[in-house]
Structures are given as structure tokens and as C-alpha cells.
Amino acid sequence: LAPMLDYTTEMDRYRSSIATFYKTNVNMNMNVTNFPQSAKLAARLAAAAPIFPPTAARLGAMATAPWGCHDNMNMNMNHPAAMFWGRPKPVATAPTHHHHHPSATPGHMTSSHPHSSSMHQSSGGSGGGGTGGGSEGGGAEKHGHTASLPVSQGTAHHHPIAPSNGNFLPGYSGGADCGVMNKQGHAHPDMMGLSEGGNCNGGGVMSGGFLGGLGLPPGVIVMAMGSAGGGISDASSAFQMTSGQRALTDCQQHTNSSPCPSSSSPSSSGTVAKRKRKRCGVCGPCRRLINCGVCSSCRNRKTGHQICKFRKCEELKKKPGGGGGVLERPPSVPAGEAFRWFF
């Protein structure tokens, strides 16, 4: 029962965080339509996320906005999306809320005060703990409006998680330059790309199968980072979230060698009808959610009929016969790994 209670608490925190983000970001020119695919993503999320239905649409919006190069450049360092990365700082306090307690009087700093922890953190980072309001301006606000984020680690400047969580493929993570924006002015090619490198292991537990299908952003999944126990207990739910997605993932382990009966098995071994191979669903490109909009495939979509280069499955890039069938994809992910919220 205790874990359940913890879970509920966690969920409340997340909801608050999301609400905060939504208020502070979605309201400020974040337009889903700027990111065509986001709408679809949002729809998918809404349809496929039984866990947090109310947040699905928001997630969809978030999936797009955070990486837009326009009005969010300043936020990138303190990315709203980082909310879903790494350990969730159990601080659901909106920055504006802090202003309700401009003076960090000892009374407010009591341990029982819901905001006490955040106050400690923000003040710790900027030094001026006494003048809560002032320090906020220089600290939290300067680095973004998501004070509810892991501002915790003392240094609010670099989220320990954001850069290292592997959401940006190493090869493409060219920093914050917007040179890779597409015509619409967004879509860093790597946005939404979930690196398989790094410690984060991409999708964590889920990275393997169902995520790969890409119906759901591999990462959209999950949560309970840090608290392995909770994550495990929710594994089934997370599965639910994505199980309804593409069946592709069902066969991911058989991409090359033994085709999935449902999708690509030739009727008989004799008449090996050439079937289209399917995406493995687990490689970096497969786990990428959106088209870059700038590669030749994206630009040439009308006639090229090719998937975005950044999303082209690594397995499919190989020659069908080659490779000896050695699975390059990571083995099934350790079941005990904590889930993560991320995109």
C-alpha cells in the first residue's frame, strides 16, 4: 500500500509540473500547428495513454514545442521537457507560486511547508537565500520558467539529465544552433530522437519493444525514474500505453532472421515472396519520432516516398541478406531498470 501512496504522490507532482509547463509555455506562442507531426503525436498519445489521459494532449504539445527554435531557444537550457527527464524533482511549485512567498521567512521555510525544499534549492544555487523573490529572478527565471524541475542538483545551470539523457543523438547534438531548423522553423533533426547511446539506455525498460514501434515516443513512456520499485510496479501500465501501437514491435526481434508470422512470413518456404522488411523499432532512428524536415527524404517526400533519413531504421539500411543475422540491437532491456519520463 505504501508504494501505491508514493505513486499517487508522484503522480500529483507530475500533474503539477505538467500544469506548470502548460501554463508557462503553451500559452506563450507554443503552437502545435507549428509542428505538424505533433498533432498526430498528441492524438496518438491521447489515444494510447490510459495512464494519464488528461496529460496526453499536453504531452503532444510538449513534444513539439520544446525544441522549436524560435521562442524557446532560451528555454532549451532549462527545458520544459526536461521535466520528464531524469529524476523528477518532487517540487511541483510553479515559479509564480514562489512569488506568493517573496520573503523566505523562517516560517515559510519550515520543513512541512510544501515549498520549502524548492526554496532551499533555488536559494542554494543563487546564494541569496534570504531574499527568495530576488534570487528567483536571477536564478530560476533566468534559466527558465520551470522551477519545478530538477533545479535541485544545486547547479541549475546544467541539468544533469538533459544533456546526458541521450535524447539527442551524439552525432547530431550540435548544440542549440538552429541551423537545422526545417522550413517551418522547428524540428531540430534530432529532436525527439532518442539516443541509444549514453547511460540512459534510451527508452529504459521499454526501449526495446513496444516503444520502438514508434507509435508512442519511446520515451513518452514512463516515469518513476529513480525509484526503481515504483517503476517496476507500473511496468504493466506502461505496456498498456504502448501495446496498442504498431504491431511492428511485436516482431522486432525477428526483423532479419525469422520474420514475424503476422507481418512478413511468406506463405510457404518455397515461394519466398519478397516482403517488405519492417523497422526494427529499437534503433536510434526508429525511436526518433519526427521527421527532420530538412533531409533529402523529407524534402523529397512527395516523390521520394522515403522515410526521413534520421528515422531510417539501421537494420533496413543494411542489405537484406548481409550481416549474418547478427542482431545488433541491444538485448532485451533489464527488467528492473527504472522508467523515465522523457521524449
Added chain:
DNA sequence: TCTTACGTCGTT
């Protein structure tokens, strides 16, 4: 019926 995207082939 429409969209997505794999497979193939010709060109650069």
C-alpha cells in the same frame, strides 16, 4: 481510399 515507407533501379 489515403498515407507511409520499403525495395528497386537509373542517374549523378
Added chain:
DNA sequence: AACGACGTAAGA
């Protein structure tokens, strides 16, 4: 090898 175009399988 990369690219572009096309046919078409597969799924929505």
C-alpha cells in the same frame, strides 16, 4: 555511395 523517382506493400 548517394540521390531521386517510382511501384507498391502495408496499415490507418
